[in-house]
Amino acid sequence: MNTSKTLPRSFYHRDTATVARELLGKILVRKIDGDILSGKIVETEAYLPYDDPAAHNFIGKTPRNNVLFGEAGLTYVHSIHRYHCIDITTEKFGIPGSVLIRALEPLSEIDKMKNFRKQDQLSKLTSGPGKLCQALDIKRENNGVDVTDPESEIVILDNGSDDHHITASVRIGISKAVDLPLRFYLTGNLYVSKIKKRF
DNA sequence: ATCTCGATTGGCT
């Protein structure tokens, strides 16, 4: 796999909902111990710069969410209960906003993912934000990584033209601003979270 | 120092 073809920073320097939608079909790559784990992004959620009570930037800048207020194209990794979630920062420099990666379709080093997850069933490997971080061994120490830099341990690659249909719906798993249609996923993809699994 | 709560998950009814 050629991991030098990362999406440019200008991709992330746009409004958050657009980035969330266009991140679908791109490849998330995690380099660890000489292995290249990767998956196709099949589900995302946008968390907006302003007037979004569900966004972590809503309370202002803190030690935890610091990275949201800087450059776009960086990872924002935080923990929730026993798990971690990974966002990619968006908008122009200094404007907060991010896209939560909610699900992947596993592509390479799937056995390594199974080990990290202690889970053999393919459909349960990366079909949720906490699951995918466990599968790729992404933790708080991976916060603030530049995914546009080919040297980074976490990068996002363009996938060329990937023909797919996108569904937009309300965000899930949150208690505030639940009515905004800021969740995007590849229609019919088996790895989208919270759907009935058939295998 | 102590309390509260959550962008989740897995197990049980």
Add this chain to the structure above:
DNA sequence: GCCAATCGAGATG
């Protein structure tokens, strides 16, 4: 569907 697990960040005293 419902609910407990479990822990760090943020708020409060």
